[in-house]
Amino acid sequence: MLRGVDRVLAIVSVAAAAAVVIMLFAGPQVVAEDKPAPSAGAGQAVFTENCGSCHTLSRAGTSGQVGPDLDSVSLGPEEIQEIVSGGTGSMPSFEGKLSDAEISDVAKFVAGPDYSSSGR
Amino acid sequence: MEATVATRAAPTRLLVAAAAGAAVALALGVYGNVHDPSQELVFTLFFSTTISMKVWFATLSVAFAVVQVATALWMYGTLRVQAPDWTGGLHRISGKLAFLSTLPVAYHCLWSLGFQDTDTRVLVHSTLGCAFYGAFVAKVTIVRSRSLPGWALPVAGGLVFAVLVLAWYTSAVWFIGEQGWPDV
Numbered sequence: 076m077l078r079g080v081d082r083v084l085a086i087v088s089v090a091a092a093a094a095v096v097i098m099l100f101a102g103p104q105v106v107a108e109d110k111p112a113p114s115a116g117a118g119q120a121v122f123t124e125n126c127g128s129c130h131t132l133s134r135a136g137t138s139g140q141v142g143p144d145l146d147s148v149s150l151g152p153e154e155i156q157e158i159v160s161g162g163t164g165s166m167p168s169f170e171g172k173l174s175d176a177e178i179s180d181v182a183k184f185v186a187g188p189d190y191s192s193s194g195r
Numbered sequence: 196m197e198a199t200v201a202t203r204a205a206p207t208r209l210l211v212a213a214a215a216g217a218a219v220a221l222a223l224g225v226y227g228n229v230h231d232p233s234q235e236l237v238f239t240l241f242f243s244t245t246i247s248m249k250v251w252f253a254t255l256s257v258a259f260a261v262v263q264v265a266t267a268l269w270m271y272g273t274l275r276v277q278a279p280d281w282t283g284g285l286h287r288i289s290g291k292l293a294f295l296s297t298l299p300v301a302y303h304c305l306w307s308l309g310f311q312d313t314d315t316r317v318l319v320h321s322t323l324g325c326a327f328y329g330a331f332v333a334k335v336t337i338v339r340s341r342s343l344p345g346w347a348l349p350v351a352g353g354l355v356f357a358v359l360v361l362a363w364y365t366s367a368v369w370f371i372g373e374q375g376w377p378d379v
Contacts, residue, residue: 077284084291091295095302099226128232128308140246141370165373167314 118184121177125169132185142166145185156182205343212336212351220329227310227321240299245307246370247377249300253367256300257360259293264356271349293359294331301328316365323362330355 119135127137132145142165150158159178162168169178242248266286269278304324312318334351337343370377 077281077288081284081287081291084288084295088291088294091298095298098302099230099306125313128311138245140244172313 116180116184117177118180118182121173121181122184125173126181126185129166134187135184150186152179152182152186155185205347208340208343209337209347212333212340215336216329216331216333218329219332220325223305223325223328224310224322227305227308227325230306230309232307232309238299241379243378245303247379249303250367250370250377251379252296252300253363256293256296257363259289259296260356260359262289263293264352267349267352297327297359316369320362320365323358323365327355327358327362330358 122132122135123137126132127135127139129139129141130143130145131138131140156178158166159173159182160168160170173181239245239248242251263286265274266278266282266289268274269276269282270286272278301324304321310321310325312321330351334348334355337347337351
């Protein structure tokens with residue numbers, strides 16, 4: 076009984092590992108075709124590279140779930156800049172990892188294009 | 196004569212196992228570094244979120260690994276109780292289930308997040324994640340090799356277990372500590 080289960084699991088393990096390897100190489104291309112064209116902006120690039128793995132932000136096409144969902148957060152660029160620079164809770168400080176210009180860019184990007192016009 | 200050949204062959208076999216493991220760990224690290232992280236959620240299986248899937252699968256994997264280590268200790272006589280016949284089967288099955296449980300987690304880590312070094316924890320976790328599969332390959336190679344020293348398999352198994360537990364500690368345990376157990 077156990078021997079039969081073990082044999083089946085051995086085959087499943089090899090097949091699953093092979094499938095993962097194939098998906099690691101085939102997956103990015105498959106999804107890239109479905110991705111919307113990214114909007115221009117240095118802030119988006121900084122966000123995707125450094126923040127997207129933890130935060131969801133639909134404008135950046137990211138869906139991280141470790142930190143707050145930024146689609147439902149309304150903060151100004153200065154507040155965001157402060158959080159990015161100093162960190163908060165479990166979020167690390169990015170000061171020294173990102174330049175001042177990058178922190179400023181990403182803060183403006185996260186605040187959104189309507190921030191100044193809507194007076195949030 | 197045969198004993199001499201076996202003695203000489205053992206270090207070579209151990210080196211082959213270590214080299215195979217190092218190659219796998221390195222390959223995963225390179226992949227995680229060079230490919231463009233998708234930041235996409237691919238699947239959640241039957242869980243509500245990807246992070247929930249990862250925390251639960253990683254924890255499940257450690258649970259199976261504990262069973263594997265316990266049955267190994269039993270078979271080696273460390274528990275001072277005669278191991279029944281089914282211990283070996285349970286040992287192999289729990290090991291395979293532990294390995295299978297890591298795959299959805301590793302896939303998301305590698306494909307969606309890549310090798311990251313945003314802080315010490317993340318760097319340690321990224322390194323351990325790659326090292327786990329290297330240690331796993333080395334252990335499987337040792338299991339399938341003959342005439343190796345008696346300490347080789349327990350050391351390899353212990354290494355795989357230690358790396359898995361540390362990788363779990365720097366991810367799932369950290370997440371649970373920060374945000375509590377995620378809903379299934």
